[in-house]
Amino acid sequence: MAIQDFVVQITNEAVLLTILISLPAVVVSLIVGLAVAIFSATTQIQEQTLSFVPKIIAVFGVLAATAVWMGSIMVQFAAKCLGAFHEVVP
Incomplete structure (x- = not known):
């Protein structure tokens, strides 16, 4: 396996992994x-913190709930990168 192919493959997987890991927090933030x-539109309340605080609380809750899953995926990716590294480097 060439070094360029290895770098492209790892970069592609890293970008997809980043999207996968950030997706739960982004979706919850969007819904909240x-x-x-x-x-806010129905009650005509124009408080700026009303939109910010619930999203922060929801995102922190999702990150706390999915932390173990995110950590295991990142550890698997790191193990895959480091495991394949010896095949590429002469």
């Missing part, structure tokens, strides 16, 4: 933001 925007 939409719900708060609808609530």
Whole structure:
């Protein structure tokens, strides 16, 4: 395996892994933001922190709930990178 192929493969997997890991927090933030925007529009409350605080709490909750899953995926990726490294480097 050539070094260039290895770097391209690892970079591709790293980008996909980054998207996969960030997806739960982004989706929850989107849903909470939409719900708060609808609530704010119906009640005509124009408080700036009303949209910020619930999203922060929801994202921290999702990160806490999925921390073990995220950690295991990142450890598997690191083990894969380091395990394949000896095949590439002469």
